[in-house]
Amino acid sequence: xxxxxxxxxxxxxxxxxxxGYLLIKMLVSDEDIERFRKEFVRIxxxxxxxxxxxxxxxxxxxxxxxxxxxxVNKVHDFQEDKDLFRYCTLPEV
Numbered sequence: 001x002x003x004x005x006x007x008x009x010x011x012x013x014x015x016x017x018x019x020g021y022l023l024i025k026m027l028v029s030d031e032d033i034e035r036f037r038k039e040f041v042r043i044x045x046x047x048x049x050x051x052x053x054x055x056x057x058x059x060x061x062x063x064x065x066x067x068x069x070x071x072v073n074k075v076h077d078f079q080e081d082k083d084l085f086r087y088c089t090l091p092e093v
Contacts, residue, residue, distance in 0.1 A: 027092050039083040044072045050081035 002013045008022070016022045042048045044055065054076040078084045087093065 028087070028090060032090070036084060036087050039081065040075065043075055043078070043081065043084070048081070050078060052077045052080050
């Protein structure tokens with residue numbers, strides 16, 4: 001699925017072929033990661049509700065169920081949240 005060129009190392013290409021994704025450590029700064037994490041938590045906790053955002057959760061129907069980011073599978077359609085969508089506009093990504 002990958003091309004033989006000088007963009008990825010042989011190890012990166014093999015990892016992608018084996019796993020279907022590529023992990024590049026330290027690509028995004030710690031400060032940005034923390035900023036994105038905080039906004040993700042705000043969305044998960046419903047402190048903000050950006051237009052169109054869809055949250056997929058592990059739903060548990062119990063009276064004392066506490067919702068948190070740890071129960072969230074995915075956040076979809078977050079393009080209207082400028083803080084979280086900024087990740088998609090980073091040149092390094």
